[in-house]
Amino acid sequence: MSEATTWPDDIFRVLRAADIRQVAYVPDAGHTRLINLCRADKFIRAVGLTTEEEGVALLAGAWLGGQRGALLMQSSGVGNCINMLSLITQCRFPLLTLVTMRGQWGEFNPWQVPMGQNSGEQLRLAGTLVYPVDEAQRIGETVEQAARLAFEGGISVAVLIAQRIIGSKTFGKSEQ
Amino acid sequence: MSESSESFGLRRRDIVAAILAKRGDALVIGGLGSAAWDITAAGDSPLNFPLWGAMGGTVAIALGLAIAQPGRRVLALSGDGDLLMGIGSLATVAVQAPGNLAIVALDNERYGETGMQETATASGVDLTGIARACGFPIVATIREEAEFAAALPRIRGAAGPCFFTIKVRAEKLPLVLPPKDGTELKQRFRRALLGAS
Numbered sequence: 001m002s003e004a005t006t007w008p009d010d011i012f013r014v015l016r017a018a019d020i021r022q023v024a025y026v027p028d029a030g031h032t033r034l035i036n037l038c039r040a041d042k043f044i045r046a047v048g049l050t051t052e053e054e055g056v057a058l059l060a061g062a063w064l065g066g067q068r069g070a071l072l073m074q075s076s077g078v079g080n081c082i083n084m085l086s087l088i089t090q091c092r093f094p095l096l097t098l099v100t101m102r103g104q105w106g107e108f109n110p111w112q113v114p115m116g117q118n119s120g121e122q123l124r125l126a127g128t129l130v131y132p133v134d135e136a137q138r139i140g141e142t143v144e145q146a147a148r149l150a151f152e153g154g155i156s157v158a159v160l161i162a163q164r165i166i167g168s169k170t171f172g173k174s175e176q
Numbered sequence: 177m178s179e180s181s182e183s184f185g186l187r188r189r190d191i192v193a194a195i196l197a198k199r200g201d202a203l204v205i206g207g208l209g210s211a212a213w214d215i216t217a218a219g220d221s222p223l224n225f226p227l228w229g230a231m232g233g234t235v236a237i238a239l240g241l242a243i244a245q246p247g248r249r250v251l252a253l254s255g256d257g258d259l260l261m262g263i264g265s266l267a268t269v270a271v272q273a274p275g276n277l278a279i280v281a282l283d284n285e286r287y288g289e290t291g292m293q294e295t296a297t298a299s300g301v302d303l304t305g306i307a308r309a310c311g312f313p314i315v316a317t318i319r320e321e322a323e324f325a326a327a328l329p330r331i332r333g334a335a336g337p338c339f340f341t342i343k344v345r346a347e348k349l350p351l352v353l354p355p356k357d358g359t360e361l362k363q364r365f366r367r368a369l370l371g372a373s
Binding site: 021022045047048049050051053054055056057058059060061062063064065066067069083084086087090091092093 | 203205225227228229230231232233234236237238239240241242243244245262264265267268271272358359361362365366369370
């Protein structure tokens with residue numbers, strides 16, 4: 001299981017400190033605690049999506065309206081975003097994406113492997129800066145720097161949280 | 177199906193011009209292709225955000241904007257092709273239920289920019305029905321001038337989220353192009369709305 005269970009709380013503190021007001025997500029088991037923290041927070045609007053590309057568009061709209069947002073997904077969702085990322089790069093919208101990785105580390109489901117092994121490269125090809133993290137204690141600072149890059153620079157930045165940190169789940173599906 | 181959309185009575189440029197004639201301080205997202213040209217033909221504004229791409233994203237952009245600006249009317253004007261591509265966004269909007277958002281489907285039952293191929297609405301897929309089933313509190317399908325006149329105040333101001341399908345004639349119209357540079361479109365919008373860069 002997780003080598004540390006506090007990293008979702010670290011991310012949440014960073015998002016609040018960065019004045020993130022809209023958090024859009026397609027759930028992943030690895031993001032469960034963060035999603036719950038966001039849903040319970042009165043300053044953050046948590047928006048469940050039907051597909052990840054909606055979140056890319058949603059957060060462009062949020063920025064037009066003066067709010068910052070963050071997009072949560074698992075690695076399989078990256079492929080769903082590629083064309084919509086044209087909106088981000090053409091208009092130089094900031095975008096902060098936090099991806100929990102599957103298909104990397106003790107994965108039991110081989111269907112997760114194609115996106116899990118390639119989502120970093122695909123994001124780079126689509127014009128996103130990619131910061132992989134494989135140590136739980138570095139996640140908070142990495143998200144903090146990614147947020148600064150994104151919102152000060154008008155850049156699309158993704159943090160890829162390694163499956164080694166999250167733990168390779170079984171079909172038992174732990175709640176967190 | 178029944179009548180071809182080439183003989184529909186309502187014309188998209190008239191409809192959009194009428195909606196935007198008294199827009200007040202409304203914020204307007206125009207879906208890629210014809211809807212973006214329509215809002216520009218009605219009079220370009222820094223508070224228009226016309227899309228040159230991002231197909232399927234119009235509704236989600238409008239939702240993010242509506243959440244960020246709850247005190248302003250947000251109008252998402254788009255075509256049936258764009259709305260079908262992002263059809264799941266209607267579920268997302270219904271759950272978030274922003275009262276200040278109105279979505280107008282300019283439904284000509286065609287992919288207008290690519291050769292007027294039929295969309296699913298030409299075979300009877302009912303966008304209004306989908307919005308209703310998602311839980312939009314105000315929905316209507318409009319085919320006649322009188323229906324449109326009656327709906328206009330609701331498009332501009334009813335507590336929503338609202339979804340209106342307006343059946344418009346399939347026709348090729350002169351292009352009226354907005355600025356193409358995405359950074360310019362974004363920056364002018366934010367300056368006009370927020371006073372920020």
